Amino acid sequence: MSSPQQFRELCRLEKHTGPTSGVLPGFVQANLLILPSSAAESFEDLCFRNPVACPLLTKTVDTPHRLENHSDFIKDDSFDICRDFPKYNIYRDGRLIEQKTNCIDEWSDGHVGFLIGCSFSFENALTKAGLVPKNVARGSNVSMFVTNKHLDTVGIFHLCPYVVSMRPFKSCDVERVRQVTRAFKKTHGEPIDWGFDGAQRLGIRDLNNPEYGDPIEISEDEIPVFWACGVTPQLAVATVGHLIDGIVMGHTPGHMLILDTTEAASLSSHT
Numbered sequence: 001m002s003s004p005q006q007f008r009e010l011c012r013l014e015k016h017t018g019p020t021s022g023v024l025p026g027f028v029q030a031n032l033l034i035l036p037s038s039a040a041e042s043f044e045d046l047c048f049r050n051p052v053a054c055p056l057l058t059k060t061v062d063t064p065h066r067l068e069n070h071s072d073f074i075k076d077d078s079f080d081i082c083r084d085f086p087k088y089n090i091y092r093d094g095r096l097i098e099q100k101t102n103c104i105d106e107w108s109d110g111h112v113g114f115l116i117g118c119s120f121s122f123e124n125a126l127t128k129a130g131l132v133p134k135n136v137a138r139g140s141n142v143s144m145f146v147t148n149k150h151l152d153t154v155g156i157f158h159l160c161p162y163v164v165s166m167r168p169f170k171s172c173d174v175e176r177v178r179q180v181t182r183a184f185k186k187t188h189g190e191p192i193d194w195g196f197d198g199a200q201r202l203g204i205r206d207l208n209n210p211e212y213g214d215p216i217e218i219s220e221d222e223i224p225v226f227w228a229c230g231v232t233p234q235l236a237v238a239t240v241g242h243l244i245d246g247i248v249m250g251h252t253p254g255h256m257l258i259l260d261t262t263e264a265a266s267l268s269s270h271t
Contacts, residue, residue, distance in 0.1 A: 004258040005076050008084040014101045017086045019254040022136040025124035028187065028266050029256035030057055030073075031116040031230030032085060033237065034103070036246035040112040042155030046236065047114070049152045053162050053228040055117035055186045057259075064107055067115070075260040081113045082106075087252035089234065094241015103249045110246070116230040117187035118256050119165055122180065124263060129180050133167045134216050141254035142167060144212035144229050148203030149192075151236065156243045160236035163212070163229040164192065164202060168222040171195070177225060183267055194225040202226060212253040 004027050010016040020029055035043055040059075047056035058067045064081040067073055082088075083102045090098040090106055119142075123133050135142045142165045149162040169177050174194055182190040193202055207224055208215050212231055218224055234250040241248070251257070 004260050005078075007258050008079070011086050012078075012080065012083040017101055017255075019141040020086065020256040020258060021120050021123065021133075021141060021254065022139060024258050025127065026263050027121075028259045028261040028263065029118040029120040030259055031118050031233070031256060032081070032088075032113065032249070032251040033116065033233040034081070034107070034111050034113040034249040035237075036244060036248070037110045037112055038246070039156065039244045040114075042157060043114065043233070043236075046151065046154040046157045046160075046233075047116070049154050051185075052189060052192065053151060053232045054230070055188060057115040057117055057186060059115070060111075060113040064113060073115070073259045073261055081257075082249075085251045085257050086255040089250045089252050091234075091237055091241060091248040091250070094238045094244070096238070099252055106247045106249055111249075114233070115257065116233060117184075118230050119181075119184075119188045119227045120256055121187035121263065121266065122184040125180050125184070126177065129176065131169065131173055131177055131180065135167065135214070140216070141213040143207070143210035143214060143216045144231055144253055145202070145204045145207075145226075146211045146235065151232065156240050157236050158240065160232070160239045162192075162202075163231040163235050164204075164226040165213070165229040166207070166210070166216065166224045166226050168216060168218040169225050170221055171223050174223070174225060181227070186266060188228045188230070191225045191227050195223045198226060199224055
């Protein structure tokens with residue numbers, strides 16, 4: 001594949017159903033949450049209050065085929081938020097009930113879809129700086145962990161934990177890693193913590209057993225580096241799901257939408 005449009009078509013045809021780390025480097029990737037309209041306003045406010053964990057890119061307008069400022073993100077007319085991700089999680093009452101390659105049957109006119117920035121978007125910049133993330137080198141998913149850190153409360157969203165993604169780096173490279181990723185404010189920015197003491201501060205007990213994604217080996221000369229993660233909104237839904245009336249949909253962790261927005265365009269519009 002040579003373009004995001006072609007990749008989205010592969011997803012639509014269910015020919016790509018796997019993770020997207022390392023796919024089409026240089027283009028922005030996005031997480032997904034689709035909510036009933038009754039919870040949508042509170043969730044949008046949650047994003048504004050918590051821009052590091054939930055960096056809101058855009059949302060749907062009345063239909064799964066149209067986004068606010070659509071042309072900033074998607075250049076073709078075939079877009080479908082219910083089919084253009086490789087895989088979807090389906091929730092009811094905060095419980096994951098199914099994983100599917102589309103969520104056409106679950107979408108209704110009362111749903112609103114939100115696209116959230118994804119840290120896969122800065123992996124190309126790290127790679128170009130000679131700081132290749134292990135998950136990219138190995139073609140695997142990242143490790144993602146639930147933490148003891150909570151989002152600022154908004155509306156029904158109360159005591160919702162942060163999820164973080166983890167990538168190992170040498171301790172001597174952490175400052176460069178911070179510098180490279182700091183500019184990517186709409187895709188989580190720089191790490192929120194690092195080191196084994198950082199894992200303890202975040203309440204992570206077993207780095208070999210992530211709640212989401214794949215385990216990643218940490219070599220003797222490396223330390224874990226943690227970024228806020230766009231799976232956080234789905235955990236928020238699981239936390240307060242009993243307060244949300246209706247079906248909620250999200251991407252399966254690691255299985256992102258690839259936008260037509262380039263890394264360079266994203267940086268120039270959000271710095």
